């Protein structure tokens with residue numbers, strides 16, 4: 001490695017050792033590692049071709065992969081070698097790792113799931129491609145200015161990306177608009193506009209380097225990048241308009257869709273990447289198999305949520321219009337190939353597109369969707385479903401403005417529709433998909449999410465990993481469920497002390513980072529209580545903040561009591577157009593400023609909002625957390641994966657019976673988790689029979705005081721009415737049941753204090769969490785998909 005890295009520095013980076021800057025070494029390090037990866041990559045690809053095996057294709061609008069260097073080194077088993085090679089040059093690997101930008105290709109849990117799945121697919125030696133978009137700017141970077149979120153463009157490609165390979169030979173024309181013209185027996189679509197989709201590949205290394213798969217992201221180019229006649233006529237900007245239009249397709253993730261242009265761009269993005277991916281998949285199959293009808297034997301296409309749903313219509317279009325299959329035969333091939341994962345029950349989050357927009361942009365696909373719909377609705381009629389049920393099954397929303405329902409399209413076009421946690425899957429069957437489930441009762445199944453233990457234990461928490469190895473051997477590195485051997489040692493005081501020492505060291509490291517970046521001093525002996533995730537009303541950061549205010553009041557009123565010192569850490573981005581979520585960020589910062597500068601709390605309470613929460617920040621915070629806040633309104637969080645990462649790192653959960661929290665509770669045991677609040681069933685019942693938050697607020701002194709303090713400007717003296725509306729929402733309707741759950745939440749927090757004061761008891765619970773959440777490895781999840789849905793294992 002020593003010689004190789006110097007050779008790479010000279011010949012590929014073009015620098016001499018003496019002239020090289022740290023960034024040159026960083027690039028050389030990745031390129032040298034990449035050389036080793038490429039050998040495995042080619043071998044993996046060759047093996048798949050030779051075996052004629054089935055491939056899995058994972059289509060996702062997001063891949064929140066974070067940094068790759070540490071992960072790839074560790075999975076290749078080359079960390080030690082690289083460290084030594086760099087040390088010989090006077091360089092520190094850890095410092096180089098810090099230079100890598102987080103790939104900003106995702107937004108939250110759904111995108112991180114796709115990244116964990118890619119790693120587990122390679123680990124389980126399953127041939128797979130991830131397909132998405134290579135966003136130049138991706139998700140915005142969050143800055144906090146005077147407590148407010150400010151969105152800045154994320155420039156993760158500014159210094160180039162040494163991981164990727166542009167594949168100019170893998171490019172496809174993607175059409176938009178135009179007309180469908182009858183021709184002979186069939187039709188031809190003549191698009192008004194075409195752009196070129198070009199593949200950019202990144203290798204994905206599995207654990208122990210068994211297999212290297214491909215993350216294939218599409219970038220866009222104009223067919224005619226410059227109109228020379230226009231340019232020469234003096235229209236220098238107009239001459240480049242096509243290129244700008246193509247470029248806008250791959251600029252940002254989730255452009256604001258509050259205006260018509262933004263909506264149109266989103267649908268264009270979805271079609272762009274779905275169509276390029278489907279064309280690539282069909283081309284590969286036909287090239288090696290010759291017969292498009294055998295596609296389902298060689299390809300399993302998983303749609304991660306509805307963003308790629310239009311792939312159903314695109315595959316039908318290729319099969320019917322290009323390969324000449326009969327509609328029925330094409331439909332059978334499509335359904336046998338495609339499967340769909342649902343990620344949300346929130347009706348406002350179920351994607352649908354205005355029919356006129358869809359028809360204008362994708363006229364042929366609209367015809368195909370009508371044809372699919374007619375088939376589905378005839379089946380529904382034959383099955384005896386009534387008009388009301390049929391209206392819900394239709395791929396077209398008919399009431400009000402007509403819209404194309406992407407979830408119904410995905411459901412109809414798939415042989416498997418899965419939820420991501422047991423409760424979520426149960427609720428799917430009785431809420432959003434109740435009618436479709438009646439029509440196709442075998443289709444819905446559950447695949448509880450998981451996280452990769454390589455990134456979320458081994459790499460982010462090497463201290464804890466070393467202790468576990470000492471205690472139970474290293475079998476858990478290949479099978480996370482072997483962590484259960486720790487159960488026999490959960491009461492071992494010496495092990496408890498060692499686990500606590502590592503936790504403290506991780507807290508010191510986080511506190512140092514926060515001191516350096518934010519200037520806030522944290523006590524590493526305080527309980528680190530963490531809520532990091534997207535800011536959303538259903539995730540109820542507000543419940544946590546209101547309880548923080550109540551605690552602040554209590555500490556000031558009863559300074560004589562033995563309060564457990566707490567650090568409340570918040571982090572997360574709000575969607576740019578989500579007013580209330582942005583206000584919650586400001587509130588967290590207003591509370592932090594007030595509490596942190598109040599000498600009367602005597603350091604017993606600190607509040608921090610960390611800016612720009614992302615994968616790398618998560619890897620820093622989660623190993624340092626004592627308490628994991630998973631407090632969504634029951635029935636609203638599909639699964640959550642943050643909850644799994646925290647438990648794996650020995651944090652105890654305070655949470656509702658929602659998403660995967662329920663399954664975590666079942667595994668770690670009631671004594672090692674703090675459950676509170678209404679169940680999903682109770683939430684639904686309360687909403688149905690006229691829930692009155694005012695009544696509850698009047699009967700809860702602590703809650704009433706906290707709400708009125710916030711509402712009247714105690715934390716916003718510069719703008720006393722800032723939170724009047726936000727608090728008014730809780731008094732008036734409180735859709736997310738903050739008031740209903742407050743007392744139960746506050747009581748659970750005091751139970752947390754009691755458990756914390758019993759140090760040995762807390763440490764035992766921490767070990768029981770680590771011991772019993774190996775099942776939430778994404779290896780287990782992927783093995784289930786492989787066996788039940790993709791039929792590749």
Ligand SMILES: *Cc1c(COP(=O)(O)O)cnc(C)c1O
Nearest residue numbers: 108109533614615618640641642
């Ligand atoms: C795991 C993860 C998430 C998902 O967190 P939830 O608590 O499940 O919402 C979001 N963002 C990042 C960066 C993550 O690592």
